[in-house]
Amino acid sequence: MTHSAQASASQAPSSQSAVSMSAACVEGGFSDPVMEAQVAFRALMDATARPGSLCDLPGSLAPPAPLPEGLGAVALTLCDPDTPVWLAPAYDTPEVRGWLAFHCACPLVTEPAESVFAFAPAGADCPPLTAFNSGTQEYPDRSTTLVLAVEALEGGAPLNLEGPGIRSRETLAAAGLPEGFVAQRAENRALFPRGSDLLLVAGLRGCALPRTTRVTAASTGTSTDEGAE
Amino acid sequence: MTGQAQDIAGGMAAYNFAYLDEQTKRMIRRAILKGIAIPAYQVPFASREMPMPYGWGTGGVQVTASIIGRDDTLKVIDQGADDTTNAVSIRAFFQKVADVAVTTRTREASVIQTRHRIPEEPLTVSQVLVYQVPIPEPLRFLEPRETETRKMHALEEYGLMHVKLYEDIARHGHIATTYAYPVLVDDRYVMDPSPTPKFDNPKMDMCPALQLFGAGREKRIYAIPPYTRVVSLDFEDHPFEVQRFEEPCALCAARDVYLDEVILDDKGGRMFVCSDTDHCEERRAAGNRGHLAAEEAYATTEAAQ
Amino acid sequence: MYVAVKGGEAAIANAHKLLGDRRRGNRDLPSITLDQLVGQLSLAVDRVMAEASLYAPHLAALAVKQARGDMIEAIFLLRAYRTTLPRFGASRPVETGEMVAERRVSATFKDLPGGQVLGPTFDYTHRLLDPELAGDGEVEAALLSETDGEPLMRVTDILAHEDIIESSRGAGGDTPLPEEPSGDLTREPLEFPMQRDQRLQALARGDEGFLLSLGYSTQRGYGRTHPFVGEIRMGEVEVELDVPELGFAVSLGTIKVTECQMVTQFAGSAKAPPQFTRGYGLVFGQSERKAMSMALVDRALRADEFGEDRLAPAQDEEFVISHSDNVQATGFVEHLKLPHYVDFQAELDLVRRMRGEFEAREAASLETDNASREAAE
Numbered sequence: 033m034t035h036s037a038q039a040s041a042s043q044a045p046s047s048q049s050a051v052s053m054s055a056a057c058v059e060g061g062f063s064d065p066v067m068e069a070q071v072a073f074r075a076l077m078d079a080t081a082r083p084g085s086l087c088d089l090p091g092s093l094a095p096p097a098p099l100p101e102g103l104g105a106v107a108l109t110l111c112d113p114d115t116p117v118w119l120a121p122a123y124d125t126p127e128v129r130g131w132l133a134f135h136c137a138c139p140l141v142t143e144p145a146e147s148v149f150a151f152a153p154a155g156a157d158c159p160p161l162t163a164f165n166s167g168t169q170e171y172p173d174r175s176t177t178l179v180l181a182v183e184a185l186e187g188g189a190p191l192n193l194e195g196p197g198i199r200s201r202e203t204l205a206a207a208g209l210p211e212g213f214v215a216q217r218a219e220n221r222a223l224f225p226r227g228s229d230l231l232l233v234a235g236l237r238g239c240a241l242p243r244t245t246r247v248t249a250a251s252t253g254t255s256t257d258e259g260a261e
Numbered sequence: 262m263t264g265q266a267q268d269i270a271g272g273m274a275a276y277n278f279a280y281l282d283e284q285t286k287r288m289i290r291r292a293i294l295k296g297i298a299i300p301a302y303q304v305p306f307a308s309r310e311m312p313m314p315y316g317w318g319t320g321g322v323q324v325t326a327s328i329i330g331r332d333d334t335l336k337v338i339d340q341g342a343d344d345t346t347n348a349v350s351i352r353a354f355f356q357k358v359a360d361v362a363v364t365t366r367t368r369e370a371s372v373i374q375t376r377h378r379i380p381e382e383p384l385t386v387s388q389v390l391v392y393q394v395p396i397p398e399p400l401r402f403l404e405p406r407e408t409e410t411r412k413m414h415a416l417e418e419y420g421l422m423h424v425k426l427y428e429d430i431a432r433h434g435h436i437a438t439t440y441a442y443p444v445l446v447d448d449r450y451v452m453d454p455s456p457t458p459k460f461d462n463p464k465m466d467m468c469p470a471l472q473l474f475g476a477g478r479e480k481r482i483y484a485i486p487p488y489t490r491v492v493s494l495d496f497e498d499h500p501f502e503v504q505r506f507e508e509p510c511a512l513c514a515a516r517d518v519y520l521d522e523v524i525l526d527d528k529g530g531r532m533f534v535c536s537d538t539d540h541c542e543e544r545r546a547a548g549n550r551g552h553l554a555a556e557e558a559y560a561t562t563e564a565a566q
Numbered sequence: 567m568y569v570a571v572k573g574g575e576a577a578i579a580n581a582h583k584l585l586g587d588r589r590r591g592n593r594d595l596p597s598i599t600l601d602q603l604v605g606q607l608s609l610a611v612d613r614v615m616a617e618a619s620l621y622a623p624h625l626a627a628l629a630v631k632q633a634r635g636d637m638i639e640a641i642f643l644l645r646a647y648r649t650t651l652p653r654f655g656a657s658r659p660v661e662t663g664e665m666v667a668e669r670r671v672s673a674t675f676k677d678l679p680g681g682q683v684l685g686p687t688f689d690y691t692h693r694l695l696d697p698e699l700a701g702d703g704e705v706e707a708a709l710l711s712e713t714d715g716e717p718l719m720r721v722t723d724i725l726a727h728e729d730i731i732e733s734s735r736g737a738g739g740d741t742p743l744p745e746e747p748s749g750d751l752t753r754e755p756l757e758f759p760m761q762r763d764q765r766l767q768a769l770a771r772g773d774e775g776f777l778l779s780l781g782y783s784t785q786r787g788y789g790r791t792h793p794f795v796g797e798i799r800m801g802e803v804e805v806e807l808d809v810p811e812l813g814f815a816v817s818l819g820t821i822k823v824t825e826c827q828m829v830t831q832f833a834g835s836a837k838a839p840p841q842f843t844r845g846y847g848l849v850f851g852q853s854e855r856k857a858m859s860m861a862l863v864d865r866a867l868r869a870d871e872f873g874e875d876r877l878a879p880a881q882d883e884e885f886v887i888s889h890s891d892n893v894q895a896t897g898f899v900e901h902l903k904l905p906h907y908v909d910f911q912a913e914l915d916l917v918r919r920m921r922g923e924f925e926a927r928e929a930a931s932l933e934t935d936n937a938s939r940e941a942a943e
Contacts, residue, residue, distance in 0.1 A: 316901030
């Protein structure tokens with residue numbers, strides 16, 4: 033028995049049908065897909081297990097603009113033909129579609145609620161968290177993971193984080209979070225075990241806020257989702 | 262090789278890093294992330310046929326294969342020991358298909374795959390504990406139907422479990438569950454901790470390490486994130502308590518650890534030694550000596566194992 | 567990194583060396599070739615292919631040889647190989663109506679277009695051990711009837727013309743049409759209740775013995791369906807794959823399959839006219855017993871579709887499907903031989919403690935008895 037990376041490299045999807053195969057579509061994937069996907073996944077797993085902690089994503093990739101590289105890294109790591117993907121209008125260009133089709137072969141959907149993964153920039157372009165799929169009471173795992181590009185993961189207004197994965201309390205100071213973020217999170221938390229999960233990405237740094245994480249504004253010190261408990 | 266044998270060997274596919282193909286790994290990785298996001302909820306996954314039998318750790322092996330990388334150091338234990346045959350076999354599998362560094366030292370490992378024990382040495386934030394799970398559904402022995410138990414979890418309807426535990430008390434004077442003792446995780450899902458002795462249950466509570474559970478035959482993955490409340494089910498008048506051993510480890514004199522009973526002869530002679538072999542060796546290396554820690558006692562245990 | 571491991575590793579290596587030795591047996595005899603297995607133990611090879619869900623005669627033969635003839639072990643070997651193979655797509659549904667049939671029998675009509683074709687069957691052989699076969703005697707060439715290559719009409723199609731049998735989509739209409747994608751339980755998590763396509767997939771790779779017993783149980787009244795063998799046919803069918811780039815289907819070759827269509831009862835209802843129902847079985851290779859058992863169990867599992875009470879084991883989907891896979895079953899049964907001494911220690915401790923408490927209670931009550939007797943005296 034031997035092990036080689038060739039098996040998976042040769043599995044690069046060949047659904048080249050309608051998409052014009054420009055160089056931008058074909059290039060810009062991980063240079064070592066098997067090992068880099070593993071490194072990226074471990075970073076995302078650790079981040080999800082420790083909400084608020086920052087992780088580094090591997091940077092050998094170059095998705096076409098306007099898709100930020102960090103979001104591209106998440107897509108290459110987790111998306112494939114089994115995961116319907118929603119792209120925010122800002123990212124929905126022929127080049128990005130072509131790149132995702134070539135590297136992930138993921139179906140694209142127009143409704144946020146039909147997606148398993150959603151990629152969006154924080155801001156007006158991104159629907160509220162509750163617009164995404166929050167799963168069912170029997171199958172709460174069948175929910176969207178929203179991958180949100182933010183300006184920075186440090187230097188913004190501090191938020192307090194509590195919940196599984198956090199020893200007592202963690203602080204996150206991401207810059208450029210959506211309006212009403214704390215209230216949206218509280219609404220999402222109230223659905224538990226249903227709810228969508230969130231990955232914040234700035235450049236090649238990432239931070240996870242799974243549905244269990246209770247987010248409160250650090251300045252007031254009061255939990256806005258106590259009513260949800 | 263004959264021509265035909267060469268044809269067959271040549272036509273067979275080479276295996277990917279860590280055996281699983283990339284699409285399978287992605288499917289399992291997504292299940293792991295959802296599992297962490299919903300602590301102790303059992304995420305269904307399309308478990309693959311593995312080159313070892315169902316029931317022998319295929320769930321744990323699939324989880325480990327999906328998370329492991331070149332920088333990892335793997336430890337595999339069965340019944341607490343690194344040298345039990347199934348642990349040896351699984352460790353050899355990963356050495357072969359992932360060329361990964363292995364260790365028997367708990368503190369040197371970044372990924373620990375286990376069957377039936379949690380190491381005695383406290384785990385750290387930089388470790389992942391992967392459990393092999395035979396029956397992931399804690400309600401299965403009360404209600405064999407998946408369609409029913411899924412509803413019960415959805416509605417947080419765990420009365421049946423409490424009734425069962427209380428019936429034990431009525432009949433035996435004790436909760437007659439000594440391993441796979443059910444826990445409540447983050448105040449929401451009742452979970453089967455896999456057939457670890459209930460002695461290990463308190464180690465799961467607020468554990469700094471990520472705990473992942475893989476059930477291959479039953480096609481479920483679940484997780485306990487680090488620093489998560491894990492409470493063993495009990496009653497005010499019958500609080501949860503763990504097994505206490507009357508004597509310390511005969512080799513390293515450790516107390517407050519889980520012990521194996523080793524039969525020495527057919528006249529009732531027996532000794533108790535650490536189930537966690539690494540823990541015992543480290544203690545002996547540090548100069549701790551149990552009452553049978555003479556050379557002949559070593560010989561006896563080696564033979565008994 | 568080198569790690570010294572005591573005992574276990576060497577013991578395993580030695581055990582496997584011994585296994586290899588016993589598998590080879592007497593070195594003075596030639597090793598069995600895969601061609602011999604494919605040619606002379608073809609039904610064993612067929613069963614391995616069917617329950618491993620991989621049509622590859624020589625690989626199945628290799629598995630049989632490696633497993634020393636242990637069928638479930640061979641099935642397991644081939645499945646574990648199958649799971650590593652890349653997937654190129656789903657073929658078109660095979661058209662068994664176009665089959666070049668080597669065997670075709672119907673129990674429902676004495677004669678029918680194409681006739682009854684017995685083919686290579688054990689039926690009507692007298693089960694007397696044949697000493698001739700102990701050697702390597704001459705075997706007569708078989709006489710084959712001249713066929714015109716015309717496909718044989720299916721019995722269920724004859725009934726369908728008269729509209730007295732349900733459509734092949736099923737009463738619930740939930741059997742996918744040929745152009746609809748069907749489920750794949752090797753790629754998707756299992757979920758109950760299942761759709762019929764996934765259920766049939768599970769039955770097709772299910773254990774022959776388990777399905778045989780369940781099918782038998784329906785005949786003895788545990789979920790009776792009044793079955794008739796509408797037709798059994800066995801032979802080669804073509805496998806075709808649609809290639810979108812080409813715009814047409816490409817033939818990948820032929821495979822041998824056995825199909826059984828059971829014609830079963832249905833009284834009809836206020837809304838539905840009385841008509842026969844179907845149970846369906848389709849298996850790789852030549853395996854009539856499996857195809858028939860599968861058809862019986864398929865029909866029994868459709869109880870809900872026809873408003874039948876689900877009372878018998880064969881009608882219980884979760885029970886049947888969860889326990890039909892012999893690779894899963896053997897793994898879990900056999901895992902009991904793995905060490906369980908940690909759990910056993912926990913049980914031992916509890917039983918000893920409860921035993922101690924019991925004896926203390928007995929002793930106490932004996933004392934009370936004695937005390938009260940003394941007081942009475």
